[in-house]
Amino acid sequence: MTTQRDNPSRVRRSLLAVLPMAAALGACRPDAPTVTLPAPRGAGGEPPVQGEAGPGGLRQAGVDRPAQPQTHAVVSVYDLPSHAGPAGVVARLGEAVLELTAKPGKALTVTVGLGPRLVGPAVLGVASGLELPAFAREERTARTWGGDLLVQVCASDPVAVGLADKRLAQALTAEGASGRWSQTGFRPPGNGPVRNLLGFPDGIENPRTRPEMDREVWLDGPGPLADGTIAVVRRLRIDATGFLAQSAARQEEAIGRRKSDGAPLSGGEALDRLDLSAKTPRGRYLVPAMAHARRANPNATGSGRMLRRGYSYHNGPTDQGLLFVSFQRRLRTFTATQRRLDDGDDLMRFVTATASGAFFVPRAFTPERPLGGGVLGEQG
Numbered sequence: 002m003t004t005q006r007d008n009p010s011r012v013r014r015s016l017l018a019v020l021p022m023a024a025a026l027g028a029c030r031p032d033a034p035t036v037t038l039p040a041p042r043g044a045g046g047e048p049p050v051q052g053e054a055g056p057g058g059l060r061q062a063g064v065d066r067p068a069q070p071q072t073h074a075v076v077s078v079y080d081l082p083s084h085a086g087p088a089g090v091v092a093r094l095g096e097a098v099l100e101l102t103a104k105p106g107k108a109l110t111v112t113v114g115l116g117p118r119l120v121g122p123a124v125l126g127v128a129s130g131l132e133l134p135a136f137a138r139e140e141r142t143a144r145t146w147g148g149d150l151l152v153q154v155c156a157s158d159p160v161a162v163g164l165a166d167k168r169l170a171q172a173l174t175a176e177g178a179s180g181r182w183s184q185t186g187f188r189p190p191g192n193g194p195v196r197n198l199l200g201f202p203d204g205i206e207n208p209r210t211r212p213e214m215d216r217e218v219w220l221d222g223p224g225p226l227a228d229g230t231i232a233v234v235r236r237l238r239i240d241a242t243g244f245l246a247q248s249a250a251r252q253e254e255a256i257g258r259r260k261s262d263g264a265p266l267s268g269g270e271a272l273d274r275l276d277l278s279a280k281t282p283r284g285r286y287l288v289p290a291m292a293h294a295r296r297a298n299p300n301a302t303g304s305g306r307m308l309r310r311g312y313s314y315h316n317g318p319t320d321q322g323l324l325f326v327s328f329q330r331r332l333r334t335f336t337a338t339q340r341r342l343d344d345g346d347d348l349m350r351f352v353t354a355t356a357s358g359a360f361f362v363p364r365a366f367t368p369e370r371p372l373g374g375g376v377l378g379e380q381g
């Protein structure tokens with residue numbers, strides 16, 4: 002039997018039905034304050050979203066569940082103390098997460114990732130491990146690049162996000178960990194793709210069905226990596242004023258999709274796939290050569306497909322943009338895509354990375370199976 006989850010075209014059609022609602026909300030103007038989004042109905046009674054059984058165990062929440070990302074998030078990156086073995090600290094962080102997410106409410110999820118110092122090339126089985134190379138348009142600072150531990154907290158309510166983040170920060174600080182950087186983010190409510198700070202529907206081309214997630218996002222077993230995934234987190238400042246000063250047609254050419262409904266410039270309806278070969282009668286690509294969606298398309302990058310699950314952020318008039326979060330089973334999916342964008346992309350001209358890191362998100366944990374078990378060695 003084919004379920005709605007397994008049928009991409011039906012999923013697309015049902016997403017289509019809700020996009021105009023998201024458009025009407027128009028909640029993500031660059032000048033919009035960060036916390037004016039109405040909470041989804043029934044938010045107070047929403048249960049927490051915990052680990053889901055995968056073929057080799059449990060998968061952490063906050064990656065592909067809940068299917069529709071919650072409206073608020075905070076990403077915090079820490080360093081672990083060098084004197085203590087990481088396994089014990091990470092296992093105790095897992096216990097604090099289990100305690101927090103056991104209480105029903107606000108669709109709270111906590112997703113933990115382990116940085117390059119904790120999960121090296123030998124564990125991952127690739128020579129480059131989790132190290133990201135240098136890319137174009139980066140403002141690197143020692144504090145905002147890399148890090149040992151990623152803690153992503155998402156919920157339908159900003160206060161729940163803030164309280165959970167604080168509670169976990171306290172637990173980690175008590176263990177001798179130190180905070181590197183932290184960023185809150187928001188997205189409009191609604192099913193399917195929602196608008197980003199530039200007003201374009203974002204998150205259209207993403208793996209959605211269970212087979213797509215298994216193929217592109219989750220690692221399989223046997224072994225300690227099973228049911229894990231690799232997260233890339235980057236804070237991308239957007240020169241929204243510069244981008245929006247362009248004509249509407251130019252903006253659409255820079256993205257490769259229509260602003261009103263996300264339809265590809267190659268034709269078709271909202272949320273349809275791009276036809277990269279479609280040309281005008283005079284032989285020009287309908288989706289221009291430097292359009293972001295063309296440059297990032299897996300057929301152009303020769304990589305797998307990533308799951309993009311980012312949030313807008315707004316720290317003030319000169320610092321706003323995208324808290325980019327992607328999940329993929331190979332780091333190469335991200336690096337090959339980013340390199341292709343660096344080589345030419347009419348959106349990236351307006352984008353600067355100000356924080357960055359890659360993390361291995363191990364399988365979910367239970368009181369019996371500690372967080373990081375099998376990957377980090379003996380507990381200290």
Ligand code: HEM
Nearest residue numbers: 201202203204205206237239294297298299323338339352
């Ligand atoms: C501020 C930065 C960015 C903005 C505002 C942005 C926005 C968008 C928009 C509006 C789309 C078209 C709709 C969709 O398919 O979701 C898109 C597509 C996409 N973006 Fe980005 N993006 C940004 C950065 C990035 C980065 C850094 C990457 C990865 C390195 C990336 C990867 C992708 C991919 C893979 C697609 C789908 C392409 C396809 O197959 O059609 N984006 N993005």
